[in-house]
Amino acid sequence: MDLPEIFMCCPAVYAVSDRYIITVPVTEPCVMWVRVGDRNYYDHSNGILRSASLTHMMEVPSAALDSSRSYTVCWRKIIERKPYFSDLCDVSEWSSSFRPCGTRDAGKINIYHIADAHNRVSGPIAAGSRFGDELDLLILNGDIPNHSGDIKNFSAIHKIAGTVSGGSIPVIFSRGNHDMRGIYAEELERHTPTDRGRSYFTVKLGRIWAVVLDCAEDKPDGNPEYGHTICCAEFREEETGFLRGLEASCETEYAAPGVEYRLVIAHNPFCEPRNAPFDIEMDRYAEWASILKKTVKPDLMICGHTHRCYVTMPGDPLDKLGQPCPVIAASALSKEDREYYRGGAITLEGRTASVSFTDSRGDSSEAVTVDLGNN
Ligand SMILES: [Fe+2]
Incomplete structure (x- = not known):
């Protein structure tokens, strides 16, 4: 697919709550919006079109994009932005199709899972192409x-999400502990999808409902590595409240x-605590597992x-803390080969999940069939 020069890579359509966040990283300042059906959805701050950030994010109700199955990205390059009589270029446009999750095939849903790329791009993209055009969710x-x-470093997120999804299927993003390190960590919500700033949220994608949880850092807040810059214990306590509250809205969740x-x-x-200093919050994580087991039954x-x-x-x-369901862990790197990456190819069909671990060289483990029981 031909991309406009101003796009750093292909857009990505992230799913959060009942919305999609269409994310377009660009190479020069512009204002941007997307047209879905006959409505425009702008990247704006209280009515001001944003141009200071090179990552544009437009929120669209899921129902609107699911029914139109296409979107058009529109932008005007900035010549000079001034308090009065700003000078902007004419409108340019780029359109993409969109396929909601679960609509390709009435039975199977193909999911590819990538984590821990640690700035690698080519290997995760090669591994993530496993399902080709039959990928339904990244x-x-x-x-x-x-x-x-x-x-x-955020460009690794944009490039993997945009290239593997082609901007035409949904992507779910969650934050990892390494994302929290460095002066731009507090800016992550300007570059990656959150539920209006919150990095834990639920999402509904057709037949799939998911809760995205954020364990934040993996060592105690007082660890010298963090140099007095985090308050993750407080953050996780707030998240416990969110998890406890899910049951009250279960009919819509x-x-x-x-x-x-x-x-x-x-x-x-989080049900697999490791040795010190990684053995934090065991009571908290046992409670999360217990809440999930009693209410969501994942x-x-x-x-x-x-x-x-x-x-x-x-x-x-x-399983040290009472995990609420089968757990799939799926990411591996190679110290010798920076281009190498291994992730998880998961196919949901009926009450089973078929799981293969596939790599950037085209190799694959034997598929494991996980029985999902009768929820
Ligand atoms: Fe990690």
């Missing part, structure tokens, strides 16, 4: 940048009509962080 599950100390698959997406497989939890690929069931040796 999950980017944290630590895609190596850190947020350089704003250029995980128990809504049409939901067949309930997923938990979290960078950190089918699958999908994680990264460990740089390993495996499926672990409740009660298995890795």
Whole structure:
């Protein structure tokens, strides 16, 4: 697909709550909006079209894009932005089709999972192309940048999301612990999708309902590595309140009509505490698992962080805190080959998930079939 020169890479359509956030990274200042059906959705700040950031984000109600199945990105390059009589170019446009999740095939839903790219781009894109045009949903599950100390690192997120999804299928993004490190970490919400600033949220994509959880940092807040710059314990406590509150709105969330698959997406497989200093918040994480088990009753939890690929069931040796469902961890790198990447190819069909770990060289593990039970 030909992309306009001003696009740094292909746009990505992120799913958050009941909205899509169409994200377009650009190479020079412009104002931008998308047209869906006969409505425009602007990248604006209280009525002011943004141009200071090179990442444009437009929020569109899911129902609008799901029914139109296409969108048009519109922009005007900035010649000079002034308090009076700003000088902007004529409108340019670029259009894309869009396929809502679960509409390609009445049975199978193909998901590819990428986490822990740590600034790598070509390997994750090669691995992520596993399903080709039959990919229905891409999950980017944290630590895609190596850190947020350089704003250029966010381009790894944009390039992987845009190239693998082609801007024509939804992407779910979650934050990883490495994303929290560096002076641009507090700017992440200007470059990646959040629920109006909050990095944990729910999302509904046709037959899939998912809760995206954010474990934040993986060591105690007082660890010298963080140099007094974080308050993750407080953040996780707020998130516990969010999890407790899900049950009250279950009829429009995980128990809504049409939901067949309930997923938990979290960078950190939080029921598998490791040795000190990574053994934090065990009571908190046991409570999260317990709430999920009692209310959501998830089918699958999908994680990264460990740089390993495996499926672990409740009660298995890795499950220390009462995991609420099978956990898939799917990410691996190579120290020798920077271009190498391995991720997770997951196919949901009926009450099973078929899971293969596939890599950038085209190799694949034998598929594991996970029984999702009768939820
Ligand atoms: Fe991590």
